[in-house]
Amino acid sequence: MTPSDRFISIRNVSKSFGAFTAIEEISMDIGQGEFFSLLGASGCGKTTLLRMLAGFESPTKGEIFIDDQPMSDVPPHHRPVNMVFQSYAIFPHLNVGDNIAYGLRKHKLAAARRAEMVEEMLDLIKLPGYGNRKANELSGGQRQRIALARALILRPKVLLLDEPLGALDKQLREQMQLELRALQRQVGITFVFVTHDQEEALTLSDRIAVMSGGKVLQVDTPAGLYETPRTRAVASFIGTMNFFRGTVRRNGAAMAAIEAEGLGTIPMTTAQLTKPDGAPVQIALRPEKFSLSAKRPEAGLAVEGRLCTSAYMGERSQYYLSIPGKAEPVAVSAPNTHRLMGGHDLSEGEALWLSWSPESIVMLDTD
């Protein structure tokens, strides 16, 4: 690990409010210039962790380092971080320019230099000439940009964002996601982004920490989280996932397989499977890793199932098939590039073959 990989270092941090534990023993590192997301359902502790980075809450235990400096004794107004609040917190009594320049008072700049910096920021957030607008004349998207500009003008080492896109409607949110990502690349500042929207986290982030119940379940790249989730909780939080219980079957040193409910015996390499014979395992398969066909494929793993129900979702369809030996139906996702089976729509009760490759199987921790 290089020092810039530990730009923010969270060491054994816990936080309790009275009897309630909001954060439990979190340790992780965030690299310089990284777009890092804290992802989790509400109440998972992600906002508390962000507020500890900002200095609005102090850890009950543990220490947070930013750029190698311990932060416990540094109050919010002396930390090298700035925050974009969920409500944006645009000062209603100041115009746009004064809002953006708010943090510059101590810099004792000449009026001309100050105005120039504000204009630069307004250009950066694509609101040139908005300096004299009143705060209450702004739309949600504009407020969000101004909150960004107000924080970025101070050139913080870290920018903290607390669900900044949550209040925007879907279209504007998607546009702002792209802009936010581009902006982060442009300014090169480390972003720590809190969200409960898994799609948003996947789109924006270099790395994501999935949180639940005050703990970090997994820290990984978006692709890593999606393709190789470590636990069932992470797998089900991000996207749709099919879970199968199974048992390890070993026959000598070279051969290993999993006997999985509904899927039969799946041969595995010994590298994939390290557990002893007879050990219970939990495996998972994403819906799009299955293929559907009317006839049994000539090679490979396949089982026959019946279509329970399907959902047409535009570019793809989601099918739910019941297979013998498994209680819950299996979700299968197929693109609608050519509608399946020579164009005829699948009808409920139809018999179909499900096939998959062993590499697409995800082994989960059985805790």
Add this chain to the structure above:
Amino acid sequence: MSSYIKRPNRALQVYAVLFLIVLYVPVLFIPLFSFNDSIYVRFPLQGFTLQWYGELWTREPVWNALWNSVKVGLVVSVISTVLGVMAARAITRTRMRGKGALVTFIMMPLVIPGIIFGVALLVLLSRMGVPLSLYTVGLGHLIICLPFAVATLLPRFEGFDPSMEEASADLGENGWWTFWRVTFPMVMPGIVASLLLTFTISFDEFIMAFFLTGTDPTLPMYIWGQLRFPKEFPSVLAMAALILFVSFALVFLAQWVGRKGLEDQA
């Protein structure tokens, strides 16, 4: 058929009008008789005169009493509003035990009879050997005005997003600058409303002043003193009419400023 929720109710309208009449018509007799050309307050009216207002104008003690009331009112309104700001901020911004009980204690003077507070303060002050003066009147008024200041300011503090102050801290300002650059301008309408309201209350207050006044009377005390002299009565009415007018104007102004501020913030 409209729902009963929006249907106008004739009986309630009549009741509302009667209510306002009973409330304000007696008060309207005061300005009415202050223009009456007779020292007796009785019908029929004798004719229009400004004589009583003229007499008022030339009477030195009236001006002294007025000035006393203004002095006490200004000091009391400023102090109670400052204390009110601190209390409202503490109540809305800090996590503390027994907050509900604290608010109840702050509001208590609203329901404790003024005569009890007046007697209690008089006993205490005379035991301590503090001479009665405008300062002791001010102290009494402060107790009465503080709940009004808190009640006026509390909604302002409750209505504004605590992340505003956090944003200021996050942008590098310490507590002092955050207060002057964010908190104060945002609660300003509440502060103005509180100043106007507490000034009016102090200016009109009688019971506390009755117990706690030394040799310098406030205006209500002066009026009380004049009631013993029948021939002074019309000019007392003239003065009462003026006080009534100024009080109404100040309270309306306070309400208007308070409401306008809330609208701007929304």
